[in-house]
Amino acid sequence: MHASPSSRDKICEVAExxxxxxxYAGVGLREVADAAGLGKSSLFHHFRSKAQLYCEVLDRVLRRMRERLDPVIRAPLPAPERLERWIEGLVDGLAEHPTTSRLLLRALFEEEEFIQAPPPELARAEQTLAGMIGDVQKILEEGVTSGAFRPVSVPHTVQSLIGASVYHFASAEIGEGVLGGPLFGAEAVSRQRTELTSLFRHGLIARPDPVDDL
Amino acid sequence: MHASPSSRDKICEVAExxxxxxxYAGVGLREVADAAGLGKSSLFHHFRSKAQLYCEVLDRVLRRMRERLDPVIRAPLPAPERLERWIEGLVDGLAEHPTTSRLLLRALFEEEEFIQAPPPELARAEQTLAGMIGDVQKILEEGVTSGAFRPVSVPHTVQSLIGASVYHFASAEIGEGVLGGPLFGAEAVSRQRTELTSLFRHGLIARPDPVDDL
DNA sequence: GTAGCGTCCGACCGGTCGGTCGGGTAGGTT
DNA sequence: AACCTACCCGACCGACCGGTCGGACGCTAC
Structure with missing residues (x-):
């Protein structure tokens, strides 16, 4: 088959x-080619267009993340534990590849760049994303119906969960400037994992409301 | 003084x-000018450069939000209530101007566009943002030291709070596609406000851990 | 009148954009 | 030898980029 993984992968790496x-709009193909050690024309031997390159990079990232989270989904554990493991996996995955969170956050609300002439590869990436979101959605629904979680609105909670996780790493550097403490680095990551699972654990577990009304 | 608020504000609106x-990179000045009903050259009568226009738009948005949140900061209430009001104000503000959340989310991790030659207006916008973040940071710190909140890491929690709130609206449309329910609209907003305050209220309030360990 | 001023615009600048084209080079097959 | 394929490149295309410039329009003030 097509037996040249080297150049193509290199392009994907630097493009990511x-x-x-x-x-997307801020990166020129010239820049990508230079970073990959190729001429600009050579990119078009491996990819049809800039849009296709972008979608393929995006799908790569999403797949990498989903494969990491897959065993958690299948684990035979109660919903709360599975949610914690899922969050931990997400946080670790984002921390492992620092570029991922930024790419993801951008992609999550930037896809309308391609409202006209969306490349066919976009559909694959969207499918991968929808799968991941559907997974955690199922965990939440299971927890709510089993009574382990408060009767929250699942879509809203999924949004908050993803937003809190992905945004954290996407903006860690600027966060460090404005806030006081370090938000990145090996030990800050484990701290973030703890904080986030803790927040959602306490926030979702069913029990009487500690606050009077509101 | 300069007595023409009309055109300038129109430009800011459409640019926002x-x-x-x-x-930033995806918008051309030609497009802005057309949308404002002006020639491209006229933009440079009101703004020195594209970067300055962007920074001024950003600062406008941040100021609008901060003014809305200001009374909450000054309210003589305990930290938990003040945090709830702050979240409600943020959610309502984001929902009120749908463009705001997207612009904000982008700006929050896109400022490095201007690493070289940052326009002086950027500093003002950053200052406004730092003020807002500092406000909510103080609420959290107050709640933690007073024992009302669990001893969370304040910077991490601020990040999660902002991420969960802003991301929700910035990506609401795509969220609606993948998730089931509606995430926008008058009644969905009030639902989101409830969900988010509820999540953080339950997640932050101090009390014994309901889960064995981890 | 005409001088000044704020506002706006068409034409234009150098440069970069995504993308095309024709050709070159290396290796494998026959 | 000839041929094919995979890979790569420099040169080039039209379109658009952010930004400049000289001048035109309308309006007050003198």
Whole structure:
């Protein structure tokens, strides 16, 4: 079959880093080619267009994340534990590839770049994303119906969960500037994992409301 | 003094909508000018450069939000109630101007576009943002030291709070596609406000851990 | 009148954008 | 030898980029 993984993968790698840093519109193919050690024309031997390259990079990232989270979904555990493991996996995965969170956050609300002439690869990426979201959605629904979680609105909670996790790493550097403490680095990551699982654990577990009314 | 608020404000309005939709690099000045009903050259009569226009739009949005949240900060209430009011104000503010959340989310981790030659207006916007974040940070710190909140890491919690709130609206449309329920609209907003305050209220209030360990 | 001023615009600048094209090079097959 | 394929490149295309410039329009003030 097509037996050249080297150049193609190299292009994907550098493109992932660049798209994550400056977004789709902010990155020129010239820049990608230079970073990959190729001429600009050579990119078009491996990818049909800039849009296709971007979608393929996006799908790569999503797949990587989903494969990491897959065993958690299948684990035979009660919903609260499975949710914690899922959050931990997400946080670790985002921390492992620092570019991922930025690329993801951008992609999650930037896809309308392609309202006209969406490349066919976009559908694959969207499918991968929908699968991941559907997984955690199922965990939440299971927890709510089993009574382990408060009767929260599942879609809203999923949004909050993803937003809190992904945003944290996507904006960690600027956060460090404005806030006081370090938000990145090996030990800050484990701290973030703890904080986030703790927040959602306490926030979702069913029990009488501690606050009078509101 | 300079007595023409009309055109300038019109430019800011349309630029806000465009930057929110397609990002800084994705919007051309030609597009802004057309949307404002002006020639491209006329933009440079009101703004020195594209970067300055962007920063001024950003600062406008941040100021609008901060003014809305200001009374909450000053309210003589215990930390938990003040945090709830703050979240409610943020959610309502984001829902009120749908472009705001997208512009904000982009700006929050896209400022490195201006690492070289940052326009002086950027500093003002950053200052406004830092003030807002500092406000909610103080609420959290107060709640933690007073024992009302669990001893969470304040920077991490601020990040999660902002991420969960802003991301929700920034990506509401795509969320509606993948998730089931409606995430926007008058009644969905009030639901989101309830969900988010509820999540953080339950998640932050101090009390014994309901889960064995971990 | 005409001088000044704020506002706006068409034409234009150098440069970069995504993408095309024709050709070159290396290796494998026959 | 000839041929094919995979890979890569420099040169080039039209379109658009952010930004400049000289001048035109309408309006007050003198």
């Amino acid at each position: 880093a660049l798209f994550a840093r400056r977004g | 909508a465009l930057f929110a939709r397609r990002g």
